[in-house]
Each structure stands twice: as C-alpha cells, then as structure tokens.
Amino acid sequence: MHDIRAIRENPAAFDAALAVRNLPGESSRLLSMDQARREAILAGETAQAAQNAASKDVGAAKARGDNAEFERLRALVAEKKDEVARLKAEADRLDAELRDALMRIPNVVHADVPKGADEDANVEIRRWGSPRNFDFTPVEHxxxxxxxxxxxxxxxxxxxxxxxxxxxxxxxxxxxxxxxxMLDLHVNEHGLEETWTPVLVKEDAMYGTNQLPKFAEDSYQTTNGWWLIPTSEVTLTNTVAGEILDESLLPIRMTAHTQCFRSEAGSAGKDTSGMLRQHQFEKVEMVSITTPETSLAEHERMTRCAEAVLQKLGLPYRVIVLCGGDIGFGAIKTHDLEVWLPGQNKYREISSVSVCGDFQARRMNARYRPARGKPEFVHTLNGSGLAVGRTLIAVLENGQQADGSVDLPAVLHPYLGGKTRVSADGVLV
Incomplete structure (x- = not known):
C-alpha cells in the first residue's frame, strides 16, 4: 500500500512512477480524497473541543445557580455530541474509502525496470543450458x-x-x-527454513499480500469467510504481520511446500490441455523478509536459488526481467524463469521471483527496529522454487525418448529408490 504522505510531498513523482506501468496518474484523485478526509477530521476535532468546553461551563453555570445558562449549555453539549459522532463517522468513511483506493493501486517499480506495454518488452538477461536436439518430433507431456x-x-x-x-x-x-x-536443496544448500502453513487464511492475510481487494475473483473463498491461498507467499509473508522485529533477526528466509488454489479468472481458453494451468496445484515457495538496504541483493540471491533447481535437474531455461507493463501488482522488480518445453517448442514460465519493497509491509504493518533510530517497514520478497507440476512437465518433455519412455534427472534417482526412467508403459524402472 502507498503512503499518502509521500504522495502529498511529491505527486508528480508518484504519477510518473505509475506511468512506467502504463497507468494514468492517480495523485489528483487521491489527494482530493485525502483533503476531504482531513477536513472531516479537523471539523470533528473542532466540534469535540467545543463540546469539551461547553461541558466544563455546564458545571460552572449550575454551581452559580444560573439555570437558564445551564439549560442552554446542556443543550449545546448534546448538540455537539451528535455533531462529533456524525463527523467522526464521516471521517471514518472517508478514511476507509482512501485506504481502499490506495490498496487498489499497484506498487511503483524500480528505476531499472524496462519500460514497455506488455510481455514483448520484457528483457532476457541470461540463459542456461541448450535445448536438446531430438531425432524425433517431441510431444507435449x-x-x-x-x-x-x-x-x-x-x-x-x-x-x-x-x-x-x-x-x-x-x-x-x-x-x-x-x-x-526442492525442499532439501533450499534447506540444506540455500539456508531457508522449512515451514508448514495452513492453506486457509483470514481475509487480513490476503489483504496483507495484495491479493485483496483487487484480485478477489482470482481466489476461492469458503462460506465461513476463509480464503484458500493462491500460494504460500500469503502465509509465509504474513508470519511477520503486526510485528516489530529486531534487525539482528533479518534476513528471515523461509520455504514451504503447499497446495495452492487459483480460479484462473480471465484465462479462459489458455493452456486448456494438460496440467500447465490448474485450479489446484503444488508449489515450493520462497519468502524473504529483509531490511530496505539489502532487498535488491536478496532478490538476486533468491533468483539464483530458483535457478539452482533447474540446473541440478538439467533443464534449459532463461531469466527474464519483466517490463513495467507486465510486472505483477505488488512488485517493484521481477525476474521470471522460463523453462524450455520441447513439446511446445518454447520457453514457459516456471518461477517468478519478486521484490516488493515496503508495499506489503505497509499493508501488514510489519516493521523492524534498527540498531539506531525508529522502527521502519521491512522489505518483502517472494518467488517460486519451483512450481512442482510445471517442473514435472519439464522433466517429462525434456527427458522423453523415441520409444515413448522418459529418462529422469540423476538428482531424482535417490528419491525414487534408484529408479532412473519411466518405461513406455508408465512404470518406474
């Protein structure tokens, strides 16, 4: 969520930052709402002061036996009490409207994010591995x-x-x-703490990681108000909601393997065959909580952690930095990892690693206490490490053989009791 004080101080900079996302300026609308809210608060405070003054005078009038003044002042107190309640309700309404508006506006992006309208302006920054040359036509998983x-x-x-x-x-x-x-790699080699979390969360948690209010239709809600998580980014990040952490505890690095649920609203007709785009799937997620000074370095570190999974599996991939028109709602900078799928003859996203700055921390009120100075908002990061189903697709398509069997990556053999391939009739051998 954005800081209205920062928008007040430099509305032009705020509008320019949104322009990188190809969005219109919002400062004028927000500042108008803010002004109305502040005027209502001031009017309420003025009425409250008048009520307090009249309340003191009521006792004095009664003490000196001035019944007429006593009755006038008592009526004034009652009138001001009603006015204070009305103005407070109006200020609360305007405050809620402003907060909702601020929550619906995406994060500003980092200065080095490429400009562009859509995914065509994304920039490839590196590749690893070479797509295999097949002596037959590879098929989809x-x-x-x-x-x-x-x-x-x-x-x-x-x-x-x-x-x-x-x-x-x-x-x-x-x-x-x-x-x-994936879990063993992240825990044993990357130093992430394995965490198990619920898949049902309160509404506040979805607000904290910016799934709500703007993207309610992309998630599932139960009849008693719980939400099914679209990723454990929601639960892992919200573990620090409402906290003031000691700086010595940072960075906090977590990983979790969970079921995930997405309605896939707006994706009708996309990837309808196979298991590339599912309503229910599993992911190994990574989340880091850092200081502002270290978050960009942590972003690079997390990207390398995700890349390590693909490298150890021997799966060719490329790393893309998303442009302003394609970057996610809460991110200031995002790296997408796209794995090579020979059945589709293209690279497809398998991980998205984002640094969110203090955008989510403001929504969650998650702060840390520096060695010197007042508490500050933490920075949050999240990324797939990886999407398990999509990784299965990549393993199958890259390992397929002419006889219909599939050779499996060597790092998986110990997890499969020494089995090294799947025969053409679907048996581990």
Missing part, C-alpha cells in the same frame, strides 16, 4: 506414452471439472520426489 497412464484428466473432470488432474503411479512418485528434492 500429456501425449508422452510413459506419462499417459499416470495423468488421469478424465477422472479429475468427473470429480471436479476442468483444470484438474489425478496423478497415479510413476507420475505421482516423480511429482513427490521433485517437491522433496
């Missing part, structure tokens, strides 16, 4: 003979509808192995 017995879309549709899958046999074994491998 759902058409690989080795994968077909374990990817049951028909039963999932019977149970839940479209964009779901039932995993069986070798496919669920590999899926589970991938998640365990």
């Amino acid at each position: 759902f058409d690989i003979p080795a994968a077909k017995p374990g990817l049951d879309f028909a039963t999932a549709a019977k149970l839940s509808g479209s964009r779901f899958v039932v995993l069986r046999g070798a496919m669920i074994r590999i899926h589970r192995a991938l998640a365990q491998f």
